[in-house]
Amino acid sequence: TTTTTTTTTTTTTTTTTTMRCVAMAAAALLLRLPGALPFAIVRGGSRGFRSRAPLLHAGAAPTAEVSAEQLEEIYAGIAAQRPAQDAAYEAYVAGLDEEYKASLVSRAKDLGLEVDFATGHISYAKDFVAPSPSFDLVYTRHGKTTGNTEPRVYQGYVDEPKNALNAIGLGQAEEAADKLEALGLRPDLVVLSPLARAADTGRAYVRRVPGLEAATEEWEVAAEQRFGAWDNARVMDLPAQSICHLFYLDANACVKSDKPYIAPDGTEIEGECFVEAVLRAKELLDALEARVAALERPEDAGRPLVLVYGHSMAGAALSILTGNGKVVEGAGHLGFDGPYIMPNATPVFLVKG
Numbered sequence: 001t002t003t004t005t006t007t008t009t010t011t012t013t014t015t016t017t018t019m020r021c022v023a024m025a026a027a028a029l030l031l032r033l034p035g036a037l038p039f040a041i042v043r044g045g046s047r048g049f050r051s052r053a054p055l056l057h058a059g060a061a062p063t064a065e066v067s068a069e070q071l072e073e074i075y076a077g078i079a080a081q082r083p084a085q086d087a088a089y090e091a092y093v094a095g096l097d098e099e100y101k102a103s104l105v106s107r108a109k110d111l112g113l114e115v116d117f118a119t120g121h122i123s124y125a126k127d128f129v130a131p132s133p134s135f136d137l138v139y140t141r142h143g144k145t146t147g148n149t150e151p152r153v154y155q156g157y158v159d160e161p162k163n164a165l166n167a168i169g170l171g172q173a174e175e176a177a178d179k180l181e182a183l184g185l186r187p188d189l190v191v192l193s194p195l196a197r198a199a200d201t202g203r204a205y206v207r208r209v210p211g212l213e214a215a216t217e218e219w220e221v222a223a224e225q226r227f228g229a230w231d232n233a234r235v236m237d238l239p240a241q242s243i244c245h246l247f248y249l250d251a252n253a254c255v256k257s258d259k260p261y262i263a264p265d266g267t268e269i270e271g272e273c274f275v276e277a278v279l280r281a282k283e284l285l286d287a288l289e290a291r292v293a294a295l296e297r298p299e300d301a302g303r304p305l306v307l308v309y310g311h312s313m314a315g316a317a318l319s320i321l322t323g324n325g326k327v328v329e330g331a332g333h334l335g336f337d338g339p340y341i342m343p344n345a346t347p348v349f350l351v352k353g
Contacts, residue, residue, distance in 0.1 A: 066236070071151055074236045079249060084241040089255065092243055093117050104254075104275050111282060111321065115275055120252030121333035122275055122320070130323025131285065135188070135292045135304040137322070137351035140176055141315050141342040142197040143169030148312075148344075151236045154244070156227035156313070157269055158261065159195050163232070169197065170204075172345035177205035180307075180347055188295055188304040190216040191288065193223045193311060201345055202309030217291075221284045224311035228257030228271020247274070248337040251328055274313065274336060281317035284308075303353050315342045322350045 066074075093101075101117055108115045112128030115121075146162045147155040155163055165173060190206055192199040199218060206212045230244050238244050246252035253274035260268040272280075292304050308318075316336035319325055328335040342348065 066151055068150075071236060078236075078240045078245055081240040081245070082249065085243055085246050085249070088241055089120065089243045089246055089252070092255070104273075104279075107279055108275055111278070113278065113320070115253065116333075117254055119333070120246060120250065120254040121331075122253040122278070123327075123333040124325065128323070131321070133285065133289055133292075133322075133351050135288070135306050135351070136349065136353055137288070138180075138185075138187075138305070138307050138347050139315050139318060139342075139350050140201060140307070140309050140347045141312055141344055142193075142195075142201040142309065143172035143176070143345040145169055145197050147232070151234050153232050153234050154227045154230040154238075156224045156231045156261075156271075157195070158232045158263075159197075160232060160264060163195070163197055165197050165200050169201070169344065173201040173204035176201065176345040176347055177208055180205050181208060185305060185307075187212065187307045188215065188297065188301075189288075189291060190307045190309070191222055192216065192218045192309045193314070194218045194220055195223055195311070198222075198224075198309045198311055202307070205307075219284070219287065221280060221287060222308060222310050222314065225274060225277040225313040225317070226261070226269055226272045228261050228269070229259035230257045230271065231261040231269070251333060251335045251337065251340075253278075253334075253336070274317065277313055278317040278320055281314065281321045284318065285321060307347075312341050313337070315348075316340065319350060324350055 096117075105115045105117070108122065109125065112125045114123045114125045116123075143165045145155065145164060146166050147153045147158070149166070153162070187209075190202060190212060192202045202216070206216050230238065235245075235248075243252070243255045244257070247255050256273040256276075257271040260270045262268055288306055288308075292306065295304065297304065310318075313336060316325075319342070320334055320336070325334045326336075326340040327333070328340075334340075
């Protein structure tokens with residue numbers, strides 16, 4: 001990836017002040033990382049995942065090649081390129097196949113969601129009704145990795161060493177297991193994303209519960225959103241005018257890379273937009289319903305409980321689908337990154353009967 005963002009030095013007080021303000025605003029959005037939160041029950045409505053916004057997450061010191069101040073300036077420069085990003089997005093949408101766009105809008109509508117390709121936003125339709133699964137569902141995002149430590153990368157369908165749990169993440173996985181143990185839950189099914197950072201977070205709990213390994217499965221459909229060529233690229237290194245930045249700057253659910261991610265083994269993995277991740281979350285929910293129905297349980301066992309260990313965007317997609325989506329403050333569309341992201345390794349009830 002080629003770094004195209006540069007910082008321009010100006011001698012005028014007005015320009016300097018303006019850039020400083022832009023830098024502060026960009027840092028607040030681009031460097032916002034969730035802190036450790038207690039176990040939460042989310043039932044929808046306006047309740048969101050609370051987060052704190054330090055300049056850098058504790059333990060996430062700047063690398064030798066970029067300081068926190070330099071990173072802030074780079075992110076400010078990216079944020080200042082919104083007009084160019086918007087123009088690039090307009091051209092991107094104009095080049096999309098009309099049948100593809102119509103299909104995405106129609107499939108989302110079937111779920112009670114509205115997709116506006118002009119803005120890239122996704123929102124709840126007035127007639128949205130959350131599904132009513134026959135089971136309770138607890139979702140846990142994976143623990144911290146090097147990939148989501150500043151300067152962070154697009155961390156989607158990737159499973160390289162930088163995407164594995166780091167020391168902080170391994171500790172968070174054990175803390176998440178502590179929380180579930182304290183609740184005395186008795187899961188009937190545990191579904192893990194096949195990506196190591198999520199699977200390892202889940203197994204920290206599974207190995208504590210006798211017999212639970214037999215009820216634990218890895219499902220491809222539970223994996224993270226695929227970002228294509230953006231995957232494992234540092235956000236700061238991607239061209240400042242690229243539409244990729246609209247994903248987190250403007251909750252654009254329609255952008256995706258037009259080139260695939262090339263895995264270390266040479267496998268090409270095409271990207272998907274967030275709307276497609278939501279549609280895949282529906283496949284996951286349907287598969288869970290079918291799997292739970294096939295479980296052999298005593299008639300008086302009560303409501304089944306399913307644990308899913310996954311990711312930030314996959315979790316956001318499932319949250320939206322289950323009626324737990326977060327509306328962007330002052331707007332009508334849904335947010336899924338930045339302040340709306342699930343905290344690392346914190347079990348959340350998405351469905352509770």
